[in-house]
Amino acid sequence: MAAVSKFNFDGMSVEELTRLIEDAQAKCAEKSEAARRSLVEEMTAKAAALGLSLEALVGAGVPPRTNVRKPRSDLGQKVAAKYRGPDGGTWSGRGRKPGWLTQLEAQGRHQSEFAV
Known part of the structure; x- marks a missing residue:
């Protein structure tokens, strides 16, 4: 996606470029948070249509881990010489x-x- 730049970066000072970067990062964080809120609202509405809460829906999809290694029973004990x-x-x-x-x-x- 090639966009035409509205800014003349070569003509900007370091302070102006720094301020531009900070403003862009703040706007990016703001839009990201708005998109997250919109997604949560949409998923909450879809879950409610199924008679579920979003928390129940999200928690139900995560299976418990069953392949976790058990700690050694002889951990820290001296092993006999072979x-x-x-x-x-x-x-x-x-x-x-x-x-x-x-x-x-x-x-x-x-x-x-x-x-x-």
């Missing part, structure tokens, strides 16, 4: 693999050799 190295170091099998196990695997050993 692997023990030759130097006594242990690893639960969670998180990053410890350096001692990585080094031993690089030497050709297998993780299952160190299972507790």
